[in-house]
Amino acid sequence: MDQTDVAANALAVLNSVFGLPAFRGPQEDIVMHLAGGGNCLVLMPTGGGKSLCYQLPSLLRDGCGIVVSPLIALMRDQVAGLLEVGVKAAVLNSSLSFEEANAVEQRLLAGDLDLLYVAPERLLTPRCLGLLARAKLALFAIDEAHCVSQWGHDFRPEYIGLSVLAERFPNVPRIALTATADDLTRQEIIDRLGLDGAPSFVASFDRPNIRYEIVDKQNAKTQLEAFISQRHAGDAGIVYCLSRNKVEETAAALTKAGIPALPYHAGLDAAVRARHQDRFINEDGIVIVATIAFGMGIDKPDVRFVAHLDLPKSIEAYYQETGRAGRDGKPSDAWMAYGLADIVQQRRMIDDSNGSDAFKRVSIGKLDALVALAETAGCRRTRLLRYFGEAVADHNHKCGNCDNCLSPPNVRDGTVLAQKLLSCAYRTGQRFGAMHLIDVLIGRATERVKQFRHDQLSVYGIGADLNEKQWRAVVRQVVAQGHLQADSEAFGALKLTETARGVLKGETEVMLREETAGSSAHRGSKSKSKRGAAPSSPDTAGHAKHSGLLAALRAWRSETARKRGVPAYVVLHDATLDGIAAERPASLNQLRNISGIGDKKLEHYGDALLALVASSGD
Template sequence: MARHSGSSLGPSPERRPSALSVLNTVFGLPSFRGAQAEIVAHVAGGGSCLVLMPTGGGKSVCYQVPALMRDGCAVVVSPLIALMRDQVAGLLEAGVRAAVLNSTLSWSEAAEVERRVAAGELDLLYVAPERLLTPRCLALLERARLALFAIDEAHCVSQWGHDFRPEYIGLSVLAERFPAVPRIALTATADARTRAEIVDRLGLSDSPVFVASFDRPNIRYEIVEKKSPQRQLEAFIAERHAGEAGIVYCLSRGKVEDTAAALVRAGIPALPYHAGLDAAVRSRHQDRFVDQDGVVIVATIAFGMGIDKPDVRFVAHLDLPKSIEAYYQETGRAGRDGKPAEAWMAYGISDIVQQRRMIDESTGTDAFKRVSREKLEALVGLAETAGCRRAHLLGYFGERAGATCGNCDNCLSPPNVWDGSVAAQKLLSCAYRTGQRFGVAHLVDVLLGRPNERIEALRHDTLSVYGIGAEMTDKQWRAVARQLVALGHLAPDPEGFGGLRLTDTARGVLKGETAVWLREPTSGRKARRDRARAGGAGLPADAERAALIGRLKAWRSGVARARGVPAFVVLHDTTLDAIAASRPTTLDQLRGMPGIGEKKLEHYGADLVALVRAAGAPE
């Protein structure tokens, strides 16, 4: 990119390239979305700010465009090597002078990057927080001309965030040592407590906060009762996402390995990813997922943040995340390209017990444990709501939404709600009379009057509650227990033995002073029928258009292999879809299409036009 000379605060407005011209010619995007234009103008003018914008909402535009408008090098603080690599690869494809400075570089490679920074030969530098905070790097930046600092994944700075990273706290040095350089902090998820800490630690108290809508309307949310989770997952992928890329999250390393192996046996290309694997294996698996089509990665939460793959068609959870922030961040990795995607989770009472035990056994302070329990309860409320899940999710972040969204399981197949007060009294009484020491399986056996050795040994078959719940099934009683925990009338045993105990609010239920309304689960068959009726992915492409997209993807794969970059770095699926829809047969017709900037037009324009011409004109 050609640079403009000027002071450390950037060139004067009359000499500064316009934001729209940078967006058009470099990134091939026709216009800004939402608050992007306002944010870019603020930062390009030397202002600092905090930006909250959902994954796929265009956060990178908010700092990359002003970086190319201002004089000097923009420093992007990023927590993951994968994110740096993909972002830099995409920028280089667009003709932007970008580089990384992280642990993957040899000494000589790092020295060359440092030389280019000092010489003013870079537009953007991506650096890990650990590297940035070293005396050597800080001294280098003090000698360089800087355009701005961008702190990506800024929620990592907060101890209340779902992804706290201690090294991020040290980024407060940026405001202290570089007060004249604008700082833009960006994140997709942060509740009020987390936002306040970001502002405090990064010295943004006098800076505006830009909050975009948290809504991701292209994502369909579905939460199902956990029965046989691996088989449920296999059916979900086979029926709705065969041959498509997806991410499956599990809580433990062992479950990651078992689930990946089960998917492979079912004919689904899947790879495990967790911190216990050798670093080379993790890197190889991640590269296959990013570079190839249709690969499913099964992972712990160690995977995902910063993954820039736009065509992830689903994110599935086999275990309950720790909070709504974590759930939102993880599900947000689906559908970054704006095309239809799904967030699917299998959930049961054992998930609540497990997460509560992890909180209670943690070494955190009492305040941290209290906040963690509150966050877990909020997530359980999302899982158990009978209303619109999207409205519930957005409400958590302080955003008002309509009563229904038409694209979640509860809207597509509304559950029945019934007065479960009597059932709740029976189950609470059973928990109380058995000593508040047993889990849901034992309580259900007592309520159904099922004789077994344990019940007889404990003489629970002599209790007044034995057999009083025979009018309901095992499945129904488990749903009641799960919802009583969600409503806060039952709680996991703090001793961690899996038992359920009554809470203070249970007294009102037992006395008949508190009504309990419960939801009935929707049958899988009805849910599938309602999903099919609702659609969501639009009409399928015609045969000719589909054939052209196939040829374009094959060409893109060849280019990506030759250049050693992921396919989406060459061109996104949305760009290929637009080309197949409009069928440009000249370079002028191709210019300005989404994702086609001047450099990509120069590199790939002739090939793309030739492919379209070879396909023939549409009928």
């Protein structure tokens, strides 16, 4: 079969099985390369269609595609979705009994599987490697491939052993996929998985439907409650916190505020975690408050927001976590509350870790890049894209969908303010934290200020023209720019760095975002008013005239999903329901033309959907 025939066959399978009319971005090139027996590395954002890049070639090639995946939840959801469209798929992981696992193994050997999802630790056992050696294999897909990198944000030791695939199965094509990897991580993926010389397919990292917003942390829980209540009432969302205690407290506070929220962290009983995750996946409008133990591999497409109450460790982690919002392409928010304590805490965690000096240097560099994203006065999306090596020609580019573009902050020369702060830190002995320095600068004669006689210093009161909130912003930004840093040996103390000398001498200019007493509230309300002009509310203007039919379709989907024991989005995605409501198909042929309706879904649900359309009077 020549390339033209293979391409036509691929498009036919894409349409008949998955109900999709065309490929997106580099999908077609990846599918063709892998179907032809080539290896490759794929970098594609969450929601960009990575799964299709290995699912479709597995159907086009002889044998079974082996998908290495780190999470049981991901395997379960993807297999459920594949079964819905008529693909023979199964899992092989610790959730199966011996009898169940044995049955899956026999199906693999009999050639009765198109795709088999395997946990990395299971795959590396002698039994499983021996099983694969006796089976007809179409390809290996290593999902979440950044887990193989010790420099990555989510290193998993069991992924190191996957180098055995290139050694034991050199003639079986391998595809490594990830949504986040800087140059260092990409090279380690290539080295460890034996992908030297294989092409890298890099899709755009831009998620234009996600609005990025980072606010000055004041009372984080109150700010979060307001954000959800005012902009995402009734929506599904994920809130990330650094500690288990904070997860519990935040979930309780949201519940008390009338927002249905559930905690999720590694300290909870496994059955409780599973129950909370199932509710989040299967019910509408649930908010999960979690540590980073939650989320990777969660396929739920209608998460409308991801919020961070603590600073992540890196831009990769931030991008991965925020990418769980809006997988269906609809408008969604990535919101984060951030303050000086976040920088100090993350820096201390790096300094106190058992990692090598090289690891600590890389970790500090990654933290600095994230802090720069949080403090930038320019377009956040542009900075994100540049971090991942995606060129943005215009340095003054405005994306129109981040807080800085929608409500540009004022920027001013803050060199004199920085000099006052650095002088204060120096003259007080570099032994005190931010609040004490601010007390001295403002001229507040606290007991501690008087105890150390800092009210006698020349810097006492030299910053009285700014209030406490404004000085907090100055301290945060001077730390973010690297002129002050947390002293790992003195809890909370701020000390001068080498670059501080240039600032004090007037050789280094310090530009600061301007904070006023009401700036956060002002920027929030301004952003909210502009938000109305963006395509932010999927079920308002665009679908108001179809609301009755859409509600009926959603109710039918929920009941169908409950009966089949699968998440609602496995039955049909929101976008497919929207398409049905907008087009109002009157025949099976018309319904088949709706994106997301393949042959099997038409067979299973066609009559019921047409009956709903016919009975709807709106």
